[in-house]
Structures are given as C-alpha cells and as structure tokens.
Amino acid sequence: MKKLIKPSLLIFVCLVWAACSNTKYLKPGQKLYTGAEVVINPDSSAKIENQKDVKSDLEAKTRPRPNKSILGLKPKLYIYNVAGEPKKPKGFKHWLRTKVGEPPVLLTEVKLKTNDAVMTSFLISQGYLQNVVTGDTVTKEKTGKAVYTVNTGIRYKIKSITFPKDTGNLTKVINDNKANSVLKVGNYYDLDAFKNERIRIDNDLKEQGYFYFSPDYLILQVDSTIGKSLVDITIKVKDIAPDAGLKPYTIKNINIYPSYSLRRDSVLRKLTPMEYHDFNIYDNRNTFKPRIFDRLVFFKKDELYNRTDHNQSLNRMVNINAFQDVRAEFLPLDSFKNDQLDLNIYLTPLKKNSLTFGVTGTSKSNNFVGSEVKVTQTTRNLFRGAEQLDVSVSGGFETQVSGQQTQNLNSYSFTAEGKLTFPQFIVPFYKPRSTNAFIPKTIASVSYQLLSRGSLYKLNSFKTEFGYNWKENKYKEHTFNPISVNYVQPNLPADSNKQKRLFDSIPGLRYTLEKQFIIGSNYSFTYTNQMEENRRNNIYFNGSIETGGNVWGAFVPKNNTGSKSIFNVPLTQFVRLETDLRNYYKINRNVTWANRLNLGYGYAYGNSSSLPFVRQFFAGGSNDIRAFPARALGPGTYKVNPDQSFADQGGDIKAMLNTELRFKLVSILYGAAFVDAGNIWLRKEDMGTPATATDAAIPGRPGSGFKLRNALSEMAVGTGAGLRVDATIFVIRLDVAFPIRKPYLPEGERWVIDQVAFGSSQWRKDNLVYNIGIGYPF
Known part of the structure; x- marks a missing residue:
C-alpha cells in the first residue's frame, strides 16, 4: 500500500495546484466568479416548505453559470489557460482552447438586478407574493461570488374558485368537468397549476368538438387583496375569443391518401376516390387494403371532433411501422362560416424492401472473445395489410484467449430466422378490436441455430412460435404465445x-x-x-x-x-x-x-x-x-x-x-x-x-x-x-x-x-x- 500512497498524493497535489493556478492567468482587477449562494429568511428560525428545493431552484436560475468543475477542480478552464492565445484561428491549439477549454467567467459578468428580478418572479409564481430579493457580491483575493438574501414572506393559498356561469354549450362543458379541476381550495398559489388548469379545460373542450379553442382564450383573474394571505380565483372566457373557437365542429369528409408524395400531389387529387365505409381513398396503386384503415382511423362521418380520436389515429398510423411520414389536416368548410371540418390524411409509405447489416463484438467474463455478423432482409406491406416479414441470417465465432488451452475451445454459431408480423389480432372464430392508440400484433416466427463447441460437441436447435403482443396502455404490455415449440438435437x-x-x-x-x-x-x-x-x-x-x-x-x-x-x-x-x-x-x-x-x-x-x-x-x-x-x-x-x-x-x-x-x-x-x-x-x-x-x-x-x-x-x-x-x-x-x-x-x-x-x-x-x-x- 505504501507504493500506492506516494503516487496518489503526488496526483492530488498536482490537481490542487492546477485548480489554484487558474487565477494566476487573470488580468489585474479581474476576479473569477465561483457561483451564487442563496440565503432564505436569514432573520427567521422557521424554514419554509421544501426549503432545500427552493434554494436549489433559485440558485439554478442565476446567470451567468460559473466554470464547470469536478470535485472542486475546473479542468476545462485550466485547459483554456494552458493552451494560451493561438496565433492562428485554426490548428490544434485553437481547437484545444475553443472546443475543449472554457474561458473564465468573471465576477463583472454578474447582473445582480437582473437575477433579483428573475428570482422575484419565480417566487411569485410559487405563491410568495410579498417576497423581497437583494443581491450582493463577496470577494476574496482573486475570486468572488454572488450572495442573494431572500425574504419570502408568507405563501398565499387559494380561498375560492369561480367558474364561468353556465350560459351555453361551451360554459356547460366547462362546468360539467369542474370536479376534475387542478385547482383546489386550500392549495398554494402556483402559476404552473394555473397554466395546467387552462390546458385541462382546453382538453375537455377539444373532446366535445371545440377544435379551434385555445388555452389562450381563458383568463384566470386573481384577487390577492382579500387578506390573510389568501386569493380568490375567477376563471373567464375572454371577450376577444374568436367565434371559430367558441363552437363545436363535426367531421364532414374523411379523405385518405395512402401513397402520398409531393410529386404526386396534383395527380392524386384528381382521382375519383374509392368509397369504403366513411372513407374516401385516393390511391390508384391499391397500395393498402381498404379495411386496414378501419383499425387506423377512429373518426366517423358526422361525429363531433374529439382529441382522443385525433391522437389515437395519429399514434396508430405512426406505430404501425408502414409509413415514413404521417400528416393529418383538418380544414373548415366555407371559411369558418359553418361548423364542419374535412379531414385529409396524407400517408407516405416506407420502402417495401430494406436490407440491414450489423457487426457486433463480444468479450465475456469466461475468457471468450468473438464477433457476429447479421444480415436482415425486411419486406413491408407483404399482403397489403401493413404486414412485415423479417428474414435474418447471422454467423459468429468465439475463442477462449486464456484459461485451459489443452482442448480446441474455438466455437462458432450459425442462426437463421424468419419472423412475420401482422398489425392486428388473428384469432380463430373471433375478431377482437383494440380501441387504444397502440397497435396489437400477431407474430409467427421460426428459427434454426447451430452451435459448435470445437471438437467437444454441437447443438442443433429448431424453434417456432406463434403469439400476440399488445399494449394495454403506455405503462402495461402483454406478450402471449399459445404455441411455442423448441427441439434441441446434440451431436x-x-x-x-x-x-x-x-x-x-x-x-x-x-x-x-x-x-x-x-x-x-x-x-x-x-x-x-x-x-x-x-x-x-x-x-x-x-x-x-x-x-x-x-x-x-x-x-x-x-x-x-x-x-x-x-x-x-x-x-x-x-x-x-x-x-x-x-x-x-x-x-x-x-x-x-x-x-x-x-x-x-x-x-x-x-x-x-x-x-x-x-x-x-x-x-x-x-x-x-x-x-x-x-x-x-x-x-x-x-x-x-x-x-x-x-x-x-x-x-x-x-x-x-x-x-x-x-x-x-x-x-x-x-x-x-x-x-x-x-x-x-x-x-x-x-x-x-x-x-x-x-x-x-x-x-x-x-x-x-x-x-x-x-x-x-x-x-x-x-x-x-x-x-x-x-x-x-x-x-x-x-x-x-x-x-x-x-x-x-x-x-x-x-x-x-x-x-x-x-x-x-x-x-x-x-x-x-x-x-x-x-x-x-x-
């Protein structure tokens, strides 16, 4: 251990010297900025709620940020200083100083009043409506820091919440869903909660057809003059909200372009569409079977627009892995004069065939090293229903680089696999229908693998599987293979x-x-x-x-x-x-x-x-x-x-x-x-x-x-x-x-x-x- 102590001590001394030497490069009168410190309610013995987090958030909002440090050292600044001023705006020295290094952050760059205002605004957003922030600088030899004294005052709470009076369909939707409000009596005043409440109301209205409504059409009036550190909140729809945002819209026509590209735009629009259920399909190449859109598009003709169907349709069209570009366009009929929308869906398919090649290296703790090469051929939309066939072939080898060498321990493997994926449930005598945004899959696969352990033995493995994969929601996923067959034959x-x-x-x-x-x-x-x-x-x-x-x-x-x-x-x-x-x-x-x-x-x-x-x-x-x-x-x-x-x-x-x-x-x-x-x-x-x-x-x-x-x-x-x-x-x-x-x-x-x-x-x-x-x- 003594042999290790001396080198370690030398390294430590060198690092400390490097940290201290950063200040010697400063010009006369310059001081290196070391960061900001926030002191909360110094004259009070009581702490505010989550004081550590508030202190951390306030310090993070100060600007400028000091030079980056590791364990108190500033290696990027040290590299900047050691590199020196380059003679040319190129070359290694210039790269080292400008790309790797970092110029010193000086105390003169600190704008105390600007930081005071930023922190004051943040504290107000958290409910400290009477806060006072005062910033000052503290210097020591060639370094300096900013110290901000924060007197928060009492944090305000919500006394009452008033929603718009029920005077029509729009205000009725708002009132019908007010039980789900983010704002609760007794909660702290919180600007983020106010923003989230506007978004919540907007979501509720979007579900009822108000396509052109916006959270900006709502205003939350706050009365903080009622005393006892309480506020009254009144939610109103702005008088300047446009008429288009105040009425619900229904879907008129659903036009689908399954093989869309900008080059073919004018040609596709002139086609006579094929009518299938509620869809008008513009595709003279018959790229996809029409019934696939029953599983991808959730909208129906003459129904109210709603955001759930909008998001689920987009997610399904993206997750089906058949299109490189997906775009949904909602256009009002007759320039907002009526209450109907046309839905145009533009889909650009992925290439039907693609080939991928991969090389991997392995190093195992049992002294084996090796490599594997894998080639995969992917065929999309195999039966015009967005099916995908993946056929892969891979080969690899391993060799033992240490350990027992008396036997031939080189090994190799060969694997061939075919996997066919259907973007739907295929169940005999039953047609289940998934109604969420995630595409259910039916997967059939077959594979063969040969593993050879040199002169010791060989294994032949055959496997086939048939099953289903689906997501219940974004948190829960299920995989069920009712049939799985595996046969292993050793030699x-x-x-x-x-x-x-x-x-x-x-x-x-x-x-x-x-x-x-x-x-x-x-x-x-x-x-x-x-x-x-x-x-x-x-x-x-x-x-x-x-x-x-x-x-x-x-x-x-x-x-x-x-x-x-x-x-x-x-x-x-x-x-x-x-x-x-x-x-x-x-x-x-x-x-x-x-x-x-x-x-x-x-x-x-x-x-x-x-x-x-x-x-x-x-x-x-x-x-x-x-x-x-x-x-x-x-x-x-x-x-x-x-x-x-x-x-x-x-x-x-x-x-x-x-x-x-x-x-x-x-x-x-x-x-x-x-x-x-x-x-x-x-x-x-x-x-x-x-x-x-x-x-x-x-x-x-x-x-x-x-x-x-x-x-x-x-x-x-x-x-x-x-x-x-x-x-x-x-x-x-x-x-x-x-x-x-x-x-x-x-x-x-x-x-x-x-x-x-x-x-x-x-x-x-x-x-x-x-x-x-x-x-x-x-």
Missing part, C-alpha cells in the same frame, strides 16, 4: 471414452447435451413508468410464466415405456415462473439509486426431473452477479472447475438482488458503485448416475440442491465499481468487481471481505472480474 463425439472424459471433467454438462423437445405456452406482463422522467421514483416490473408439455402435451401419446415422446424424444414437462422488479430513485439531478430483485422458480414433472437446460436459470456475468464469471456460479455450494468455466451451470431456482448507485462525473461520463447478491439451485440435488453395463458413471454436483433453511447462507455476494459512457442512443459500460462472499467455501469461512488485498497481484488475478457491456445491467 456428441463418436468416441464413447471421449464422452466419458467430457462428462467426468464437467459435471452437469450432460444436461446440456440431452435431446430436448419442448412444446408449450408462455405469457409475460410488463409494467413501467420509466418514460416519465420527471418522476423521482420510477419502477419496472416483468412477470412471466411458461409451461411445457402441459396443455399441448395432452395430445402427445405415450411410448412403450409409458413416457410421452415425439420422434422418440421424451416430451419435457415443466412450469417456469420468473419475476423481475426494479426501482430507480433519483436522489438528485445527478445521482440515482437503482435496485433490482430477480426471482425464478421451475418445477419439472412427468418425464423430467429438472428444467431443460435451455430454460434453466443462470448466475454470474456482466448483467447479473458481476463478481463471478458468466454462468459459472452455483448451483448451490457446488463450484465449477475454473478451467472449464465455459460449461454453463444452470438451476431450477434463482434469487438475486442488485443495488447500484449511479452518479454523473462529467458530460456523458458516469460512475457507479454496486453490490450484487444471489445464487441458483437445483430443485433436487444432482446425485449423478452410477455405472451400468453399457454406460459409465456420471459424477454429480454435491451441494446443488435447494433447501429453504440454507438458502440465505448459500448466497454469493460481490461488489465493485464501474464507468459508463452514456450518449443516450447507446451506453458503453466497464465494471470491475470482486467477491466478498463465496458460497462454495465451508460454512463459517464464506465471508472473505477480510481477505481483500488490492496490493496483491495474486489476489487481483484470482478475484477481480472485468465486465464490458452495452447498456445498463438493469
């Missing part, structure tokens, strides 16, 4: 002695290499409010259930041994449950505390004693328990041979808990500190199989079985830290972790936190696990 070495050595060296591998036939159903439900970024607390929940060989297995006959089988392969029978709950709590603007609870349970019966390998749970890896290699933790207290960590260890039961503190460092660079805990287990311990006259014995995995009383003591725990480059459209992640609890050690010795020794190269080699990932772990 083992022909040499039986080689098979025996393989199974002896990797207990549990035999489950990977069994023939598997899975026919069943699955359902998953997802709830999330993560799209609401203004929330302080966001959650994500996913729950799924999968069955194999249950309902569909009833149609499978039994063989001579009494087992159900297809093509001489025993039918797998099981029920699998999994839940994933995540919580994201924003401590402040730059710090988030993320947590995840992941539980899984599988019950196999009939022909099966354990879940099929392709449906088992796994532990360890870059998105899991990061202090352990990928899929190499467990089951239970069993420890996999580290030289054979590519042999995945699966289980029937999983329990995992992650907690991670995420914080912004600078720009798009974020840091994280985390703790992961969990493990997997088999429902029944793997006892192995004894030798027979024809087959050799297969070793078991002692300690792999689940016992509720021992589960907590068999949990693995790891901790670590990481860096993330979060550019919004992509996230690159690097984590380093180490175990502090190893479940495979003897009881009483599993906590190893006292053995952590960063200065030991052997400890680092044995314990540090590096993870590179794309996206956040959860």
Whole structure:
C-alpha cells in the first residue's frame, strides 16, 4: 500500500495546484466568479416548505453559470489557460482552447438586478407574493461570488374558485368537468397549476368538438387583496375569443391518401376516390387494403371532433411501422362560416424492401472473445395489410484467449430466422378490436441455430412460435404465445471414452447435451413508468410464466415405456415462473439509486426431473452477479472447475438482488458503485448416475440442491465499481468487481471481505472480474 500512497498524493497535489493556478492567468482587477449562494429568511428560525428545493431552484436560475468543475477542480478552464492565445484561428491549439477549454467567467459578468428580478418572479409564481430579493457580491483575493438574501414572506393559498356561469354549450362543458379541476381550495398559489388548469379545460373542450379553442382564450383573474394571505380565483372566457373557437365542429369528409408524395400531389387529387365505409381513398396503386384503415382511423362521418380520436389515429398510423411520414389536416368548410371540418390524411409509405447489416463484438467474463455478423432482409406491406416479414441470417465465432488451452475451445454459431408480423389480432372464430392508440400484433416466427463447441460437441436447435403482443396502455404490455415449440438435437463425439472424459471433467454438462423437445405456452406482463422522467421514483416490473408439455402435451401419446415422446424424444414437462422488479430513485439531478430483485422458480414433472437446460436459470456475468464469471456460479455450494468455466451451470431456482448507485462525473461520463447478491439451485440435488453395463458413471454436483433453511447462507455476494459512457442512443459500460462472499467455501469461512488485498497481484488475478457491456445491467 505504501507504493500506492506516494503516487496518489503526488496526483492530488498536482490537481490542487492546477485548480489554484487558474487565477494566476487573470488580468489585474479581474476576479473569477465561483457561483451564487442563496440565503432564505436569514432573520427567521422557521424554514419554509421544501426549503432545500427552493434554494436549489433559485440558485439554478442565476446567470451567468460559473466554470464547470469536478470535485472542486475546473479542468476545462485550466485547459483554456494552458493552451494560451493561438496565433492562428485554426490548428490544434485553437481547437484545444475553443472546443475543449472554457474561458473564465468573471465576477463583472454578474447582473445582480437582473437575477433579483428573475428570482422575484419565480417566487411569485410559487405563491410568495410579498417576497423581497437583494443581491450582493463577496470577494476574496482573486475570486468572488454572488450572495442573494431572500425574504419570502408568507405563501398565499387559494380561498375560492369561480367558474364561468353556465350560459351555453361551451360554459356547460366547462362546468360539467369542474370536479376534475387542478385547482383546489386550500392549495398554494402556483402559476404552473394555473397554466395546467387552462390546458385541462382546453382538453375537455377539444373532446366535445371545440377544435379551434385555445388555452389562450381563458383568463384566470386573481384577487390577492382579500387578506390573510389568501386569493380568490375567477376563471373567464375572454371577450376577444374568436367565434371559430367558441363552437363545436363535426367531421364532414374523411379523405385518405395512402401513397402520398409531393410529386404526386396534383395527380392524386384528381382521382375519383374509392368509397369504403366513411372513407374516401385516393390511391390508384391499391397500395393498402381498404379495411386496414378501419383499425387506423377512429373518426366517423358526422361525429363531433374529439382529441382522443385525433391522437389515437395519429399514434396508430405512426406505430404501425408502414409509413415514413404521417400528416393529418383538418380544414373548415366555407371559411369558418359553418361548423364542419374535412379531414385529409396524407400517408407516405416506407420502402417495401430494406436490407440491414450489423457487426457486433463480444468479450465475456469466461475468457471468450468473438464477433457476429447479421444480415436482415425486411419486406413491408407483404399482403397489403401493413404486414412485415423479417428474414435474418447471422454467423459468429468465439475463442477462449486464456484459461485451459489443452482442448480446441474455438466455437462458432450459425442462426437463421424468419419472423412475420401482422398489425392486428388473428384469432380463430373471433375478431377482437383494440380501441387504444397502440397497435396489437400477431407474430409467427421460426428459427434454426447451430452451435459448435470445437471438437467437444454441437447443438442443433429448431424453434417456432406463434403469439400476440399488445399494449394495454403506455405503462402495461402483454406478450402471449399459445404455441411455442423448441427441439434441441446434440451431436456428441463418436468416441464413447471421449464422452466419458467430457462428462467426468464437467459435471452437469450432460444436461446440456440431452435431446430436448419442448412444446408449450408462455405469457409475460410488463409494467413501467420509466418514460416519465420527471418522476423521482420510477419502477419496472416483468412477470412471466411458461409451461411445457402441459396443455399441448395432452395430445402427445405415450411410448412403450409409458413416457410421452415425439420422434422418440421424451416430451419435457415443466412450469417456469420468473419475476423481475426494479426501482430507480433519483436522489438528485445527478445521482440515482437503482435496485433490482430477480426471482425464478421451475418445477419439472412427468418425464423430467429438472428444467431443460435451455430454460434453466443462470448466475454470474456482466448483467447479473458481476463478481463471478458468466454462468459459472452455483448451483448451490457446488463450484465449477475454473478451467472449464465455459460449461454453463444452470438451476431450477434463482434469487438475486442488485443495488447500484449511479452518479454523473462529467458530460456523458458516469460512475457507479454496486453490490450484487444471489445464487441458483437445483430443485433436487444432482446425485449423478452410477455405472451400468453399457454406460459409465456420471459424477454429480454435491451441494446443488435447494433447501429453504440454507438458502440465505448459500448466497454469493460481490461488489465493485464501474464507468459508463452514456450518449443516450447507446451506453458503453466497464465494471470491475470482486467477491466478498463465496458460497462454495465451508460454512463459517464464506465471508472473505477480510481477505481483500488490492496490493496483491495474486489476489487481483484470482478475484477481480472485468465486465464490458452495452447498456445498463438493469
């Protein structure tokens, strides 16, 4: 540790010197501005409500902003100063100073009166109608700051709310919906609430046909002279509101242009439209079947305009993924003299065919690196109903760059997949109709994958699935596949002695290499409010259930041994449950505390004693328990041979808990500190199989079985830290972790936190696990 202290101390001294040296570049009389400080009610011992937030909001509204800093240092300013004045308006020095660096923000740039006025206005909007703000500057050697003293006064509340008198249809709509008002008697005066009330009333009127009404036609008169820090609010429709905004409109004609482009505009308008239900369709190319518009356009002729149908129609036309441009135009008949609108819908289709090509690189914690190439052909509007066919072919390879090198551990994979998506429910003998803004989907897919583990074994996997995906609303999504068929065919070495050595060296591998036939159903439900970024607390929940060989297995006959089988392969029978709950709590603007609870349970019966390998749970890896290699933790207290960590260890039961503190460092660079805990287990311990006259014995995995009383003591725990480059459209992640609890050690010795020794190269080699990932772990 002494070797590390001296370099660390030197770096710290250099950084402090760099921070202090920024002021030496100032000209005589200049002072570096270090920021604003707000002092609220200094003469009062009582705090106002949410004083910390109010103080933070006020300080954020001051201008100018001081130079950006990290841990009190100002690296961008230091770069600006060190680069110096460039001789030419180009070149590296000019780029470094103007693009990377940041000029000093001086105290003379602070406009105290302007900031006083801005903060006064903000406080008034929050209900502090009698506030007083006074700004001043405080200097110290070559630096200075602004100090603003704020006396808020008492925060005003609402005493009464008066809505317009019911004198006609418009005021009747307003009064009929006043129970939904954002404003409540007893609430604080809040300018944002006043704005939201105008928007609410406008929305209510839009639902009743008032297409040309605007929130600007409403005025909220506030009387603050009634005393006792109370206000009366009167809501009125302005006298200057135009006639067009004060009457409801109905839909006259609905004209649809399904293959619109500016180049064809004049030609399309001259066409004789095809009349279908309430629609006039202008399309001489018959691009889409007319009935598709029954699912996309919610308006009907002669009905009142309403915003719900407007938004849902637009959302559906966008979400169907068939158009590159969608535009809806509402035009009044006879220049506002009557109360009817024509609806023109202009749709520009996407290209029918497109080809995408992708290359990905992988680096796994089990010492495998590799790459994959994927080509996807997309055909849109296949049957003129906005269907989409995706056919993809991908190939990849992996090689183990460290660990055991005595075997050929290079592997490769080949995958072919076809997926056909229908933008509607296709259900035999029933035609369900979705009425929200989200497009329901029926998806049929078939795929084949070949995975070769060098000279060890090969796996051939065939899968086909048919099911549905739909959104109940923007928070809830459902996926239901009533039919899912998966057939796995392994190819083992022909040499039986080689098979025996393989199974002896990797207990549990035999489950990977069994023939598997899975026919069943699955359902998953997802709830999330993560799209609401203004929330302080966001959650994500996913729950799924999968069955194999249950309902569909009833149609499978039994063989001579009494087992159900297809093509001489025993039918797998099981029920699998999994839940994933995540919580994201924003401590402040730059710090988030993320947590995840992941539980899984599988019950196999009939022909099966354990879940099929392709449906088992796994532990360890870059998105899991990061202090352990990928899929190499467990089951239970069993420890996999580290030289054979590519042999995945699966289980029937999983329990995992992650907690991670995420914080912004600078720009798009974020840091994280985390703790992961969990493990997997088999429902029944793997006892192995004894030798027979024809087959050799297969070793078991002692300690792999689940016992509720021992589960907590068999949990693995790891901790670590990481860096993330979060550019919004992509996230690159690097984590380093180490175990502090190893479940495979003897009881009483599993906590190893006292053995952590960063200065030991052997400890680092044995314990540090590096993870590179794309996206956040959860």
